Amino acid sequence: MASKVSLKGKRKAGKGSKGPEERSACKCFKEWSTWAMKKAKVITHYGFIPLIITIGMNSEPKPQLYQLLSPV
Incomplete structure:
Protein backbone atom coordinates (compact mmCIF):
# COMPACT_ATOMS: atom_id res chain seq x y z
CA MET A 1 0.00 0.00 0.00
CA ALA A 2 1.12 3.51 -0.73
CA SER A 3 1.40 5.87 2.17
CA LYS A 4 -0.66 9.07 2.09
CA VAL A 5 1.13 12.36 2.20
CA SER A 6 -0.34 15.06 4.41
CA LEU A 7 -0.69 18.42 2.68
CA LYS A 8 -0.97 20.36 5.91
CA GLY A 9 2.11 22.37 6.65
CA LYS A 10 3.50 22.94 10.09
CA ARG A 11 3.19 26.50 11.30
CA LYS A 12 5.96 28.04 13.26
CA ALA A 13 5.08 30.25 16.17
CA GLY A 14 6.63 33.57 15.28
CA LYS A 15 7.16 36.68 17.29
CA GLY A 16 3.74 38.20 16.55
CA SER A 17 1.67 35.03 16.37
CA LYS A 18 -1.60 34.96 18.26
CA GLY A 19 -2.90 32.20 20.48
CA PRO A 20 -5.93 30.12 19.52
CA GLU A 21 -8.19 32.15 21.83
CA GLU A 22 -7.31 35.42 20.14
CA ARG A 23 -7.76 34.00 16.67
CA SER A 24 -11.17 32.54 17.48
CA ALA A 25 -12.32 35.78 19.15
CA CYS A 26 -11.17 37.78 16.14
CA LYS A 27 -12.91 35.39 13.76
CA CYS A 28 -16.08 35.49 15.86
CA PHE A 29 -16.03 39.30 15.85
CA LYS A 30 -15.56 39.40 12.07
CA GLU A 31 -18.44 36.97 11.52
CA TRP A 32 -20.69 38.93 13.89
CA SER A 33 -19.86 42.28 12.32
CA THR A 34 -20.46 40.91 8.81
CA TRP A 35 -23.82 39.49 9.92
CA ALA A 36 -24.79 42.78 11.60
CA MET A 37 -23.84 44.86 8.56
CA LYS A 38 -25.90 42.63 6.25
CA LYS A 39 -28.93 42.99 8.54
CA ALA A 40 -28.42 46.77 8.82
CA LYS A 41 -28.27 47.05 5.02
CA VAL A 42 -31.60 45.23 4.64
CA ILE A 43 -33.25 47.27 7.40
CA THR A 44 -32.01 50.52 5.86
CA HIS A 45 -33.10 49.47 2.39
CA TYR A 46 -36.68 48.65 3.37
CA GLY A 47 -37.09 51.19 6.18
CA PRO A 63 -50.19 66.72 4.91
CA GLN A 64 -52.36 63.89 3.66
CA LEU A 65 -50.66 60.65 2.62
CA TYR A 66 -51.34 61.23 -1.09
CA GLN A 67 -49.70 64.67 -0.82
CA LEU A 68 -46.54 63.05 0.52
CA LEU A 69 -46.46 60.42 -2.21
CA SER A 70 -47.25 62.71 -5.15
CA PRO A 71 -44.27 64.13 -7.05
CA VAL A 72 -45.66 67.68 -7.06
Missing part, protein backbone atom coordinates in the same frame (compact mmCIF):
# COMPACT_ATOMS: atom_id res chain seq x y z
CA PHE A 48 -35.89 54.45 4.60
CA ILE A 49 -39.04 55.40 2.64
CA PRO A 50 -41.45 54.50 5.49
CA LEU A 51 -39.27 56.55 7.84
CA ILE A 52 -39.49 59.59 5.54
CA ILE A 53 -43.27 59.18 5.24
CA THR A 54 -43.63 58.89 9.03
CA ILE A 55 -41.53 62.01 9.61
CA GLY A 56 -43.54 63.86 6.97
CA MET A 57 -46.84 62.83 8.53
CA ASN A 58 -45.76 64.19 11.92
CA SER A 59 -44.59 67.57 10.66
CA GLU A 60 -46.55 70.84 10.63
CA PRO A 61 -48.71 71.43 8.60
CA LYS A 62 -49.93 67.85 8.55
